[in-house]
Amino acid sequence: MINLWRFISRFNAFFFLIIYLVISITLLIKNNDFQKASVYNSSNEIIGGIYQKVNIVNKYLNLNLVNDSLAKENISLHNQLKSSFLNDSIVTKIVTDTINKVKYEYILSEVVNKSITSRNNYLTINRGSKAGIKKGMGVIGPNGIVGIVWNVTKNFSSIQSILHEDTRITSSIEGSPYFGPLIWEGKDPNYVTLTDIPNQLNLKPKARVVTSGLGVIFPKGVLIGIVDKAGVKGGGSFLDISVKLSTNFYAIEYVYVIKNNYQTEQETLEDANKESVND
Amino acid sequence: MIKILTNALRFILLVALQVFLLKNMVIYGLNVPYLYILFVLLLPFETPNWLLFTLAFLIGISVDLFSDTLGLHATACVILAFFRTVIIRVTVQEDNYDSDPEPTLAIMGFRWFFFYALILTLIHHFFLLTFEVFKFSEIINTLSRVFISSLFTLILIFIAELIFFRKKERK
Numbered sequence: 185m186i187n188l189w190r191f192i193s194r195f196n197a198f199f200f201l202i203i204y205l206v207i208s209i210t211l212l213i214k215n216n217d218f219q220k221a222s223v224y225n226s227s228n229e230i231i232g233g234i235y236q237k238v239n240i241v242n243k244y245l246n247l248n249l250v251n252d253s254l255a256k257e258n259i260s261l262h263n264q265l266k267s268s269f270l271n272d273s274i275v276t277k278i279v280t281d282t283i284n285k286v287k288y289e290y291i292l293s294e295v296v297n298k299s300i301t302s303r304n305n306y307l308t309i310n311r312g313s314k315a316g317i318k319k320g321m322g323v324i325g326p327n328g329i330v331g332i333v334w335n336v337t338k339n340f341s342s343i344q345s346i347l348h349e350d351t352r353i354t355s356s357i358e359g360s361p362y363f364g365p366l367i368w369e370g371k372d373p374n375y376v377t378l379t380d381i382p383n384q385l386n387l388k389p390k391a392r393v394v395t396s397g398l399g400v401i402f403p404k405g406v407l408i409g410i411v412d413k414a415g416v417k418g419g420g421s422f423l424d425i426s427v428k429l430s431t432n433f434y435a436i437e438y439v440y441v442i443k444n445n446y447q448t449e450q451e452t453l454e455d456a457n458k459e460s461v462n463d
Numbered sequence: 464m465i466k467i468l469t470n471a472l473r474f475i476l477l478v479a480l481q482v483f484l485l486k487n488m489v490i491y492g493l494n495v496p497y498l499y500i501l502f503v504l505l506l507p508f509e510t511p512n513w514l515l516f517t518l519a520f521l522i523g524i525s526v527d528l529f530s531d532t533l534g535l536h537a538t539a540c541v542i543l544a545f546f547r548t549v550i551i552r553v554t555v556q557e558d559n560y561d562s563d564p565e566p567t568l569a570i571m572g573f574r575w576f577f578f579y580a581l582i583l584t585l586i587h588h589f590f591l592l593t594f595e596v597f598k599f600s601e602i603i604n605t606l607s608r609v610f611i612s613s614l615f616t617l618i619l620i621f622i623a624e625l626i627f628f629r630k631k632e633r634k
Contacts, residue, residue: 203516
């Protein structure tokens with residue numbers, strides 16, 4: 185017994201290493217699971233609150249860039265206003281629009297924390313379940329796509345950004361029928377790779393890469409970026425297209441969370457399909 | 464008592480510095496300094512092992528909470544604490560010093576501190592970035608990140624140590 189005790193106390197550092205390593209690796213593995221994501225992260229009330237305070241300084245420093253992108257967005261919205269079109273019809277009457285039902289709603293929210301430099305990056309925003317945000321909603325910024333809602337508390341949500349190894353957003357080249365998943369290879373936060381595009385596609389330089397509208401998260405045609413260069417990997421029949429992101433993650437301050445009003449309906453239908461195939 | 468206070472202050476200061484400032488300092492797109500490990504490096508020699516490991520775990524978890532990587536920094540810090548005990552056992556003779564020394568640049572000299580900081584920084588960064596990526600296919604990319612980040616961290620460690628160099632010598 186004494187010998188055992190001597191042995192343990194002689195190598196006590198090693199035993200402490202084992203104990204704490206087990207604790208921390210358990211946390212690490214548990215937390216890595218998208219579905220089981222725990223609440224101990226920056227969408228937590230306390231930490232989110234601290235970040236919101238510190239963010240006041242950051243917001244001030246980025247005012248120039250934010251103003252710039254908001255002004256650009258204003259112009260594009262102005263261009264869509266009714267008043268900027270010439271109306272050449274003679275008879276006018278008010279029509280209650282019953283054809284178009286609102287499918288996507290946008291929730292404005294402010295970025296209070298973000299990471300860009302890790303292999304897997306997240307953003308924290310200051311709107312949560314109170315504003316109607318749920319896990320799995322899409323998030324876009326004034327210039328383009330940002331990520332997917334990962335975890336939600338009452339007042340904050342964290343977003344798994346497009347710069348994450350598990351984020352796969354189905355996207356396509358504007359005007360072409362082909363689509364494929366978008367991957368970040370972890371090197372440069374300004375570039376992502378669009379894979380699985382058949383190489384018979386005649387790719388124009390500077391073509392726009394947009395969301396495909398498949399799935400329930402993003403509407404069709406949200407800008408992701410611009411084609412930088414394309415290459416065939418290892419003589420395969422698919423192109424790996426390098427895309428320059430239109431979202432500048434260094435400067436992003438405001439984002440819009442997309443709420444799809446028909447998400448449940450579409451998902452229920454698709455789940456029912458899967459079940460009937462399995463039977 | 465003063466020692467506990469200094470270390471507590473150092474803990475808070477380094478975590479705040481790491482999560483609010485250094486996390487946003489980027490070179491070559493992806494490399495960040497992780498200066499907060501200086502807290503573990505500078506704990507006094509006579510710190511008992513259980514306290515050393517607990518504190519290392521705590522500072523890791525604190526940084527994790529702010530960067531959405533629960534367990535990642537904690538794992539790397541616990542490994543760092545273990546290698547700290549090994550290196551100190553190998554290089555420092557216990558009866559060799561007169562009155563409670565600390566593993567600082569001012570007391571232990573440049574040569575010793577340089578190798579101490581270099582080895583531990585490389586170990587910490589290696590485990591941190593490998594666990595973060597967790598893919599063997601990206602090993603070259605990861606290793607280059609380890610080296611550039613380590614260089615960046617070491618420079619900051621020496622700047623921090625040189626700022627507080629004189630104060631400790633006078634005491």
